[in-house]
Amino acid sequence: MTWQRSALALLGLIASLILTPTAAHAGDGNDDMAQGSLNGDGATVRLQRAQIENLRHAREVNGKASKASYEYDTVVACGKNHPGQPAAEPYCASAVKACAGNTPEQGQGPLAAIYRRAVSGGGKPQGQWELVGNTCFPDLAPRSKVLSMAQIISAFRRTPFAKPTLHIQPEGNTTLVTLPTYFQATWPAQGFQPGEVDTADPAQMLGHTVRIRPLAASYTYTFGDGTGLGPTSSPGGTYPDGDVTHTYDRAGTYPTRIAVTYGGEFSLDGGPWIRIPATATITGPTQPLQVRTAHNRLYNN
Amino acid sequence: MGNRTTWSWAVTLSALVLTTGCGGQAQPEASASRPAPTAGTMTTASSPATSSTPAIDPNIPTAARAHTPAGAEAFVRYFLTRFNAAWSGPQAGLISSLSDTECKTCANWEDTARDLSSKNRRYSADPFSLQFVGATTNTLNVQQVIARGVQQPRHIVDSAGHSVDAKARKELQFEFALTWRDGTWWAHTIRLVQ
Numbered sequence: 001m002t003w004q005r006s007a008l009a010l011l012g013l014i015a016s017l018i019l020t021p022t023a024a025h026a027g028d029g030n031d032d033m034a035q036g037s038l039n040g041d042g043a044t045v046r047l048q049r050a051q052i053e054n055l056r057h058a059r060e061v062n063g064k065a066s067k068a069s070y071e072y073d074t075v076v077a078c079g080k081n082h083p084g085q086p087a088a089e090p091y092c093a094s095a096v097k098a099c100a101g102n103t104p105e106q107g108q109g110p111l112a113a114i115y116r117r118a119v120s121g122g123g124k125p126q127g128q129w130e131l132v133g134n135t136c137f138p139d140l141a142p143r144s145k146v147l148s149m150a151q152i153i154s155a156f157r158r159t160p161f162a163k164p165t166l167h168i169q170p171e172g173n174t175t176l177v178t179l180p181t182y183f184q185a186t187w188p189a190q191g192f193q194p195g196e197v198d199t200a201d202p203a204q205m206l207g208h209t210v211r212i213r214p215l216a217a218s219y220t221y222t223f224g225d226g227t228g229l230g231p232t233s234s235p236g237g238t239y240p241d242g243d244v245t246h247t248y249d250r251a252g253t254y255p256t257r258i259a260v261t262y263g264g265e266f267s268l269d270g271g272p273w274i275r276i277p278a279t280a281t282i283t284g285p286t287q288p289l290q291v292r293t294a295h296n297r298l299y300n301n
Numbered sequence: 302m303g304n305r306t307t308w309s310w311a312v313t314l315s316a317l318v319l320t321t322g323c324g325g326q327a328q329p330e331a332s333a334s335r336p337a338p339t340a341g342t343m344t345t346a347s348s349p350a351t352s353s354t355p356a357i358d359p360n361i362p363t364a365a366r367a368h369t370p371a372g373a374e375a376f377v378r379y380f381l382t383r384f385n386a387a388w389s390g391p392q393a394g395l396i397s398s399l400s401d402t403e404c405k406t407c408a409n410w411e412d413t414a415r416d417l418s419s420k421n422r423r424y425s426a427d428p429f430s431l432q433f434v435g436a437t438t439n440t441l442n443v444q445q446v447i448a449r450g451v452q453q454p455r456h457i458v459d460s461a462g463h464s465v466d467a468k469a470r471k472e473l474q475f476e477f478a479l480t481w482r483d484g485t486w487w488a489h490t491i492r493l494v495q
Contacts, residue, residue: 030412033410034471039407040404040406040407044494045495078436079370
């Protein structure tokens with residue numbers, strides 16, 4: 001039997017050499033990260049509006065009639081939240097970021113997990129909670145009490161932002177041709193400027209306390225002579241350290257102004273500050289700037 | 302998947318040939334378990350072709366060993382660091398030492414590392430840049446973690462540094478499902494979010 005074993009072992013070795021992984025690997029696309037995932041565990045698709053609508057009408061996500069009655073619970077997809085329990089984390093950055101950048105049609109989040117469990121005719125639970133799926137439409141889920149990101153973004157955009165104005169040097173909104181002129185963003189007392197905290201109306205926030213803190217994402221300066229600066233992160237400054245300056249070539253009156261693009265953060269029910277995936281641009285009033293020509297004269301004392 | 306299928310065929314054929322020669326019964330087909338079979342494991346019928354319990358990576362950071370959502374996030378960060386090393390090294394075994402045997406995506410990515418290595422090729426730099434990672438749902442001892450980032454535009458280069466292939470930039474989001482076993486996290490599935 002020894003020669004047979006040797007011969008068969010050799011055959012096996014030859015077979016495994018012929019069927020090398022190198023030869024088989026070409027063309028399967030697995031050297032592309034996404035394709036390797038699709039060919040492996042596949043893709044996960046968030047529950048879309050129509051699928052959630054099916055759940056609301058006592059159907060399965062695919063539209064077929066449900067064979068049992070279910071109760072639902074929807075929790076924001078944070079690591080510490082579980083169905084049937086009060087939310088340990090009303091919101092978390094990961095759930096917000098998971099849907100960030102989506103259009104309203106794609107659902108703006110936060111990412112939420114929809115669970116269900118079977119109930120008897122009397123409403124008594126019959127089993128364990130099971131995950132139906134994750135969605136970026138948390139507010140559409142059956143009996144959801146999750147505050148949607150769209151509602152928070154809407155509240156953010158309703159914030160009475162402070163309208164920025166320009167502080168210009170030389171003082172008095174008058175400067176000279178060829179003289180560097182300094183520009184600085186300033187804030188009026190009215191409205192919420194970067195860093196100040198506004199509280200949204202709880203009646204529009206499902207009873208939650210939502211605090212909104214605007215942040216200055218960028219500034220855009222218009223010098224009125226066809227030129228400008230920005231968007232830039234600089235709020236400008238005064239002589240001699242300000243880094244937003246402009247030199248006019250000709251005399252005249254120029255309509256200057258500044259626009260600020262606000263980003264923001266929110267805090268839900270005293271929770272941590274989380275970045276809002278939206279911006280709002282507020283343009284300040286036009287401020288005429290007189291640019292004059294300096295003439296040299298000799299005076300005889 | 303083609304790679305793993307081929308290995309299974311090779312292992313199965315070898316095992317059948319050897320066991321038939323011994324007059325014994327055919328062994329069950331080798332599974333897709335990692336670590337992947339090597340020439341040494343295929344030439345003897347007495348040693349198992351595969352192991353269902355991959356060795357634990359001893360370099361897993363302490364933060365990634367915490368059985369908490371934060372620990373799961375740290376594990377995914379570490380996993381993707383090792384993924385980058387596996388493809389740009391290249392180095393086989395880095396991905397499989399963090400993966401459950403059921404993780405098909407892990408198997409494909411591990412196969413690619415092995416394939417690059419066997420051809421003396423590599424990614425010219427880290428293929429993936431992580432932008433954020435966040436723990437999401439936790440059900441029945443499975444912790445889901447979202448990882449969002451960019452598959453960078455990279456060349457696959459040969460040993461002389463010449464480009465043999467190029468990959469385009471893609472923004473990607475993955476959903477990791479992690480399981481907790483033997484005091485550490487394991488990648489159970491990795492799905493592309495679409």
